Amino acid sequence: MSTESPLVVLPGETIDPSLIPTHKKNPLRLGPGLRHIPPSEIVPTVAGQLVVDHRKTSMWIEYNGGRYIPSKGDLIIGQIARSATDFYYVSLSPYTPNATLPHLAFESATKKTRPQLASGELVYARVSLANRHMDPELECVNSSTGEADGLGPLKDGMVFDVSLGFARRLLMAKSREEGKVEVLEALGEEGLAFETAVGRNGKVWVGSESVKTVVVVGRALRETDEKGLGVEAQRKLVKKLVREMR
Amino acid sequence: MPREAEPSANEKAFLLKALQDEQIRLDGREFDQYRPLELTFGDEYGVANVSLGKTKILAKASAEVTVPFADRPLDGIFTIATELSPMAAPHFEVNRPTETEVLLSRLLEKTVRRSGALDTESLCLVAGQKCWSVRVDVHVLSHDGNLTDAACFAVVAALRHFRKPDTSMENGVLTVYTPAEREPVPLGWLHSPFCVTWSFFGDEGETALLDADWMEEQVRVASVTISLNRHGEICQIAKLGGVPVEAVALLQCTSVALTKVKEFSTYLDDKLAEDTKRRDKGGFMAELRAENDRIVG
Numbered sequence: 260m261s262t263e264s265p266l267v268v269l270p271g272e273t274i275d276p277s278l279i280p281t282h283k284k285n286p287l288r289l290g291p292g293l294r295h296i297p298p299s300e301i302v303p304t305v306a307g308q309l310v311v312d313h314r315k316t317s318m319w320i321e322y323n324g325g326r327y328i329p330s331k332g333d334l335i336i337g338q339i340a341r342s343a344t345d346f347y348y349v350s351l352s353p354y355t356p357n358a359t360l361p362h363l364a365f366e367s368a369t370k371k372t373r374p375q376l377a378s379g380e381l382v383y384a385r386v387s388l389a390n391r392h393m394d395p396e397l398e399c400v401n402s403s404t405g406e407a408d409g410l411g412p413l414k415d416g417m418v419f420d421v422s423l424g425f426a427r428r429l430l431m432a433k434s435r436e437e438g439k440v441e442v443l444e445a446l447g448e449e450g451l452a453f454e455t456a457v458g459r460n461g462k463v464w465v466g467s468e469s470v471k472t473v474v475v476v477g478r479a480l481r482e483t484d485e486k487g488l489g490v491e492a493q494r495k496l497v498k499k500l501v502r503e504m505r
Numbered sequence: 506m507p508r509e510a511e512p513s514a515n516e517k518a519f520l521l522k523a524l525q526d527e528q529i530r531l532d533g534r535e536f537d538q539y540r541p542l543e544l545t546f547g548d549e550y551g552v553a554n555v556s557l558g559k560t561k562i563l564a565k566a567s568a569e570v571t572v573p574f575a576d577r578p579l580d581g582i583f584t585i586a587t588e589l590s591p592m593a594a595p596h597f598e599v600n601r602p603t604e605t606e607v608l609l610s611r612l613l614e615k616t617v618r619r620s621g622a623l624d625t626e627s628l629c630l631v632a633g634q635k636c637w638s639v640r641v642d643v644h645v646l647s648h649d650g651n652l653t654d655a656a657c658f659a660v661v662a663a664l665r666h667f668r669k670p671d672t673s674m675e676n677g678v679l680t681v682y683t684p685a686e687r688e689p690v691p692l693g694w695l696h697s698p699f700c701v702t703w704s705f706f707g708d709e710g711e712t713a714l715l716d717a718d719w720m721e722e723q724v725r726v727a728s729v730t731i732s733l734n735r736h737g738e739i740c741q742i743a744k745l746g747g748v749p750v751e752a753v754a755l756l757q758c759t760s761v762a763l764t765k766v767k768e769f770s771t772y773l774d775d776k777l778a779e780d781t782k783r784r785d786k787g788g789f790m791a792e793l794r795a796e797n798d799r800i801v802g
Contacts, residue, residue, distance in 0.1 A: 338513045353510030354595045379514035417519040417531075464515075470527045473519070478533060503533070 265308045268320065274301055274309065282316045290319020291330075323424030327352050327460040329389040334410075334430070336418060336458030337397065339380050347376060349384070349397055351460045358395040360384060365399045366407035374412065381413040381464060383456045413456060416466030419477045425484040429457045441490050442483045445497040446476055475500050509596040517724050524706050530714070530721070537761055539654075539716045542772065544662055546780045550689065551667030555659040558718060559649035564659035566641045566667035570681060573629065573636040581628020582638035585613050585660060593645040605652070612653050612743060613643070616698050616732040617660055620740035627693030630672060630679055637669060639692065650718035653730055657700040662773055665694055666780065696734045699769045701762035704728045710750040713758060715765070729755065731762045735770040 268274065279287065279301065289295055292305045303309070307322025329335070329351060337349035340357050348357040360382065362373045376382065384397040399410040421429075428440045443455060453467035453476055465476045479500055483493050523529050530536070540558030547554065551566035573580060587610045589597040597603060617623070628637040641660050645652060668689030671682045704717040704725040717725060727747025732740040739759070744750070 338511075377514065379511065379517075381513050381515050413515065415518070416515055418513060418516055470519070470523045471529065474523060474529055474531060474533070477531065 265310075267307065268303045268309050269306050270302075270304050272303060274303070278309070278311055278318075280311055280313045280316045280318065285316045288315065288317035290317055292320030292322055293318065321424070321427075323422055325423070326355075327423055329358065329386045329395040329460075331386055331389050333386045333389075333459040334457070335384060335386060335397070335460045336413070336456060336462040336464055337382050337384055337460075339376050339378050339382065341378050342376070347382075349382065351395070356394050358386075358397050360397040360399065364397070364402075365411060366405070368400075376412055381418060383410050383413055383458070383464070385410060409456070413464050413466070416454075416464050417473050417477060418462050418464045419480055421461055421463055421480060421484045423459070423461050425480075426457055426459055426461050426463065429463065430459060439490055440483070440493070442479050442493045442497060443476075445494050446479060446501075449497060449501045451475065451501070471504050475504050509594075512720055512723050516720065520720060520724050521706065524712055524714075532718070534716075536713065537715045537765075539765065540718070542658070542769075544658070544773070544776050546662075546666050546776070551663050553659050553662035553666055555655050555662065557651060557655040557658075557716070559647055560651060560655050560718075561646040562652070562655045562659045563644045563646055564641055564656070564663035565644075566639065566663040568637050568639045568667070568669045570630065570635055571638040573633065578633035579629050580625040581636040583618060583623050583625055583628070583640075584638070585610065585617060585641045585643065587613060587643040587645075587656065589645050589648075593648040597648075608745065609652055609656060612700060612730055612732070612741075613656060613660060615741045615743070616657055616700055617664075620696075620698050620732070622661070622694065622696055622698055622734075623664060624693035624695055630674070635679060639664075639667075639669070648719065650720070650722045651702055651716050653702050654700045654716065657698070657732070658769060658773070661697050661699065662776070664692060665697065665773070665777060667692060696736070696738070697770060697773065698732050698734045698740045699766045700730050700732045701765050702728060702730045703758045703762075705748060705750055708748070710748045710754070713750075713754060715761070729758065731759055733759075733762060733766055735763075735767045737763055 281287070289301065292303055292307060294302050294304050296302055303320055305320055305322045305324065307320040309318065310321055311318045335351055337351050337358060337360070340348040340350045346359045346361040349360045350357050362368065365374050368374060382399060384399045386395055387398040387402070388396040399407065401408050429443070451472045453465055453472050456464040458464070463480055465473045467473050479497055482488070482496055488496060520531065523531065534540070543556045545554045546552060553564045555562045555564070571582065573582065587606065588599065589603065589606045590599050591597055597606070623639065628639060630636050641663055643656050643660060645656070668691055670684065671687040671690050673680050701715065702717070704714045704721060705727040706712040706714070706725055710727050714721060727744065727750055729742065729744040729750070731742050734740070
């Protein structure tokens with residue numbers, strides 16, 4: 260990753276051709292937020308920070324949108340709206356069309372042993388089909404291996420709303436360096452025992468034995484998100500909340 | 506009409522568990538603590554912007570000269586219009602009153618209009634022919650619970666901030682002066698009522714909270730709105746259905762409500778004084794001064 264100051268682009272701006280990574284053999288891959296207008300124009304469609312990865316010859320835009328648009332392979336936390344004959348209707352975000360989750364898309368589910376999920380319960384699922392023209396579809400099992408990989412219904416705990424950009428940073432593999440999000444690690448270092456599931460649709464589920472822990476984690480996440488705290492400020496916030504709790 | 510978004514079963518169960526077993530609210534407030542209340546006035550007279558946490562309400566007061574009602578020739582007209590639009594939350598529709606909207610306008614009506622907070626007789630200009638019609642429009646910009654308290658505060662603030670044009674009556678001729686000709690005058694205000702809403706949780710309504718946010722409102726089993734002014738005069742108490750609550754608990758709620766209303770009252774007075782000071786141009790002497798500004802070299 261380059262260490263220069265990040266380049267912020269607006270929709271429709273022209274991108275300096277020297278920034279576009281080129282490679283003899285690998286084709287350039289465009290990520291979310293960029294559009295290719297043949298023959299050689301690359302135009303951003305959202306406002307955000309332009310990120311370029313020379314190793315993978317790819318470029319994309321990091322942006323903080325308001326509404327979640329499902330895309331294939333995303334992990335999300337959905338709420339069961341109701342159950343139909345063969346699938347559940349799952350709501351990914353309020354006031355948008357429901358996604359469908361087949362009854363059999365769970366680990367070791369057969370026609371006889373279906374999971375019984377009531378309306379209002381939360382599930383951690385992966386988006387298996389998403390495009391502009393159809394309602395999205397979900398699955399709770401890795402279709403190639405047949406294992407759940409942590410997907411499935413979420414019991415107890417509490418779910419908190421966060422912004423989409425924050426959820427993306429939490430889900431990054433190197434969230435500490437690249438996403439600048441240390442809140443969860445800091446809370447763990449203070450000795451709190453909890454588990455989390457982050458949904459790309461802006462929801463974070465937190466489960467723990469102790470109710471106070473969940474409340475503290477929720478407040479830490481919400482304040483980090485709302486105020487845009489940096490790493491140092493996150494540590495201070497965590498210390499303050501844990502002190503108040505004790 | 507899109508249906509209201511419902512919180513998940515996990516959230517509801519967790520909220521109740523936190524309230525009843527651990528006695529904590531999700532945002533760390535005390536049970537009788539309001540969210541931070543902020544009030545700003547607009548540049549025009551009569552515009553009040555209130556935010557109670559994430560609930561934001563804008564109230565605008567305006568007045569025009571019109572014919573009084575035939576059965577009340579000596580009174581002016583005073584109306585409060587509330588409209589919840591999709592700006593507040595996506596499930597509200599314009600011109601399709603939901604239960605929330607009807608309840609909100611009823612409570613505001615009873616609290617501010619029926620209690621006689623505004624002296625309608627002072628709005629009369631010519632008996633039976635001309636009177637002021639004062640109208641307050643309440644716009645809910647963001648709905649995160651407890652619309653009633655915030656809306657009532659905004660209405661009272663807007664009315665106290667508002668100035669109506671000065672008038673004079675000579676030989677049967679009524680002259681209404683523009684703000685440039687004569688300074689506008691405040692409305693005839695008698696007392697300032699405020700609403701305090703309590704929400705109850707638990708099978709018998711044992712846990713009582715002040716100022717519930719949206720999530721807590723979805724889970725509550727009963728609520729009571731008490732309207733009173735800082736002298737302890739109660740305008741109305743509304744408990745519309747819900748789980749029955751102990752009478753003693755209700756009396757305690759009322760006395761805590763009085764403390765909160767006194768706080769609201771002082772806050773509003775301070776804000777109004779601050780606004781007057783800001784607008785004060787120094788009076789006659791400041792206008793007559795002929796000094797140039799000193800240029801410090």
